[in-house]
Amino acid sequence: MSARRGGVAGDDGGVAPASSRAALPAARRIVVKIGSSSLTRPDGHLDEGALRALVDVLAARVAGSAADGPAVAARDGSQIVLVTSGAVAAGIGPLGLPVRPRDLATMQAAASVGQGQLVARYTEAFARHGLRVGQVLLTAEDTVRRSRYANAQRSLEKLLALGVVPVINENDAVTTAELKFGDNDRLAALAAHLVRADALVLLTDVDGLYDGPPSRPGARRIPHVAQLSDVAGVEVTARGSAVGTGGMLTKLQAVRIATGDGIPVVLTRAADAAAALAGEDTGTFFAATGRRTTARRLWIAHAAGTEGRIHLDDGAVRAVRGGLASLLPAGVTKAEGTFDAGDPVELVGPDGVVVGRGLVAFGSADLPALLGRTTHALREELGEGYDREVVHRDDLVLEDNGFAP
Numbered sequence: 473m474s475a476r477r478g479g480v481a482g483d484d485g486g487v488a489p490a491s492s493r494a495a496l497p498a499a500r501r502i503v504v505k506i507g508s509s510s511l512t513r514p515d516g517h518l519d520e521g522a523l524r525a526l527v528d529v530l531a532a533r534v535a536g537s538a539a540d541g542p543a544v545a546a547r548d549g550s551q552i553v554l555v556t557s558g559a560v561a562a563g564i565g566p567l568g569l570p571v572r573p574r575d576l577a578t579m580q581a582a583a584s585v586g587q588g589q590l591v592a593r594y595t596e597a598f599a600r601h602g603l604r605v606g607q608v609l610l611t612a613e614d615t616v617r618r619s620r621y622a623n624a625q626r627s628l629e630k631l632l633a634l635g636v637v638p639v640i641n642e643n644d645a646v647t648t649a650e651l652k653f654g655d656n657d658r659l660a661a662l663a664a665h666l667v668r669a670d671a672l673v674l675l676t677d678v679d680g681l682y683d684g685p686p687s688r689p690g691a692r693r694i695p696h697v698a699q700l701s702d703v704a705g706v707e708v709t710a711r712g713s714a715v716g717t718g719g720m721l722t723k724l725q726a727v728r729i730a731t732g733d734g735i736p737v738v739l740t741r742a743a744d745a746a747a748a749l750a751g752e753d754t755g756t757f758f759a760a761t762g763r764r765t766t767a768r769r770l771w772i773a774h775a776a777g778t779e780g781r782i783h784l785d786d787g788a789v790r791a792v793r794g795g796l797a798s799l800l801p802a803g804v805t806k807a808e809g810t811f812d813a814g815d816p817v818e819l820v821g822p823d824g825v826v827v828g829r830g831l832v833a834f835g836s837a838d839l840p841a842l843l844g845r846t847t848h849a850l851r852e853e854l855g856e857g858y859d860r861e862v863v864h865r866d867d868l869v870l871e872d873n874g875f876a877p
């Protein structure tokens with residue numbers, strides 16, 4: 473597949489710009505995310521009919537179909553990566569729970585039981601179309617640690633090369649509240665980056681971004697967003713449906729990650745998945761704005777949470793903002809929080825403004841002894857290994873390089 477910036481190849485050799493809906497029918501590799509709200513019945517149980525309906529649409533796209541129209545590059549079939557919520561919902565019935573649990577331990581138990589059920593349902597549904605699925609459970613850590621995301625990337629590439637539909641969810645049973653994505657929206661955007669998707673489709677219970685809460689009389693769907701700043705004034709809430717997590721807020725965070733990385737996004741309701749994939753006027757289309765960035769920098773910029781804050785003096789802020797320098801111990805005035813070497817941290821200027829994010833080379837136990845000292849002095853006193861950068865330039869992403877809102 474051709475991962476190219478700002479567009480996807482059509483079979484006529486032309487490029488469907490990632491700034492228009494033409495990118496959807498032309499996309500060779502698509503990440504589709506379906507939220508809990510679209511997979512859950514009012515009683516909190518998994519909606520198997522909705523799951524099968526989605527699989528029918530996705531399988532048709534994988535197979536390629538005349539229905540795509542003769543001018544469509546994807547008629548030879550596309551690769552689909554599915555990011556699906558629904559594990560907790562699928563665990564309610566088997567565990568005999570009266571309602572969807574709210575406490576973390578019971579949610580983890582429900583997700584543990586439900587994830588198996590969920591994948592079994594997808595396995596059956598895709599098998600009806602002669603397709604196999606492969607379960608991939610990710611944690612936020614998998615998107616931060618270089619060794620982990622490289623593993624995830626390799627595994628997803630192999631699944632796709634084997635013609636398998638990867639089915640991704642967060643590894644809910646083992647993730648703690650602090651380390652969780654919680655919503656699957658950002659996970660989907662990061663997965664889209666990981667597999668270098670040509671497009672991301674976010675399926676939910678509302679047919680797009682509205683110019684205000686959709687329940688408000690007169691609220692209208694916004695069909696096209698050229699850049700996210702155009703919708704900066706739109707009121708969105710973090711409260712989703714009864715079962716969803718993160719509401720429209722996490723969807724717009726996902727949109728920021730994907731579009732900033734050169735991947736166009738369609739946000740619509742699950743029932744309109746086929747229309748969205750065909751490039752029809754449904755939901756909201758978000759044009760790609762940025763160019764594809766390196767995996768490493770994207771992971772650092774969008775790490776699920778930072779473990780600490782490193783305070784810089786003015787000189788260090790200037791050096792770091794210059795874009796070429798690493799952060800040295802001499803420019804650090806204070807470290808806050810508990811973190812290990814390799815954890816993501818925020819870099820903060822003397823005015824309290826966040827300058828950027830980076831992977832810190834020392835743990836919070838070691839760092840205080842090094843602060844304000846020159847690397848030369850550190851080497852003299854503490855020996856080799858202590859004369860290195862606090863955050864190496866390659867592990868550092870500046871704030872104005874655009875990280876999550």
Ligand SMILES: Nc1ncnc2c1ncn2[C@@H]1O[C@H](COP(=O)(O)OP(=O)(O)O)[C@@H](O)[C@H]1O
Binds near residue numbers: 510675683718719721
């Ligand atoms: N401006 C807005 N436009 C559209 N939907 C919005 C907006 N603000 C808040 N929402 C809410 O976001 C909800 C979708 O989020 P959520 O329930 O988390 O979905 P999912 O489970 O699919 O991830 C919608 O039901 C809608 O009520």
Ligand SMILES: N[C@@H](CCC(=O)OP(=O)(O)O)C(=O)O
Binds near residue numbers: 506556655
């Ligand atoms: N990972 C959880 C879903 C988390 C969640 O609710 O996400 P979403 O519906 O995308 O807002 C599950 O499978 O139940």
